[in-house]
Amino acid sequence: MSTRREAVHQALTASSGFRSAQDLYADLRADGSKIGLTTVYRALQALSDSGDVDVLRTDEGEAVYRACDTEDHHHHLVCRVCSTAVEIEGPTVERWTAEIGAQHGFTGVTHTVEVFGTCAECSKS
């Protein structure tokens, strides 16, 4: 793992929420790094390819990334305000999606499941 890729991974780990490539680029530059935007995109591509970071799309279509604690299959509960995320897992939903797919004769069934809300902290204000 190259130094630059590590730097991106670390910048991502510093946050508990999902960050965009542009966010991370801004963070790194603010920290004095001379990294280029292209390199940030390349690092995130590599990191998500290798499964080291999770990626999802915002409603606006922007890709956002997160360095999760586990590499096992899981989902997220994301705060709509501060973007903080909690890793969640649920045998229930895993079983349910598999059944739905099988019932309709679909093969190679996968799923995307994300839960959104306003976290306890942000709910106060």
Next chain:
Amino acid sequence: MSTRREAVHQALTASSGFRSAQDLYADLRADGSKIGLTTVYRALQALSDSGDVDVLRTDEGEAVYRACDTEDHHHHLVCRVCSTAVEIEGPTVERWTAEIGAQHGFTGVTHTVEVFGTCAECSKS
């Protein structure tokens, strides 16, 4: 509902799967319509605002739309090959997401749940 918006809605209804704005624009032009791309985008915006069509994002971040049979809350089982979609509903997953949110003190909890696979037809080849 203006004529142009109806045309877009109808073009969408002609397909059982999710289509992008560009797809629909191509369909309509191929049918001889003189509609503009901007108008297709505006129509889709209005249709999704009013809840007449469902919208989701592809992995590439492109917005795709579908004219569903019901306006009630539901999810989709989408074929990865031909993009045909089946409307599905599940009290199970509704309950599960609500519980997960409550457990972590989140308010205003919503969710996105989509199931992907290869449909029976496309699985043959």
Next chain:
DNA sequence: TCAAGTTTTGACAACCATTTTCGTTTTCGC
């Protein structure tokens, strides 16, 4: 150590879906 080859990097341009702008056309109430 040094030269030659390989990989990584980053400035810049290119892409492409989507939105804005703005002048023209259509629709609708009177």
Next chain:
DNA sequence: GCGAAAACGAAAATGGTTGTCAAAACTTGA
């Protein structure tokens, strides 16, 4: 018909993301 208001569409602007390519950094073998 007439004029205001809404809808249209072509073209330009936007913004995230990817492609290009020459320079910089790192490896390797002599």
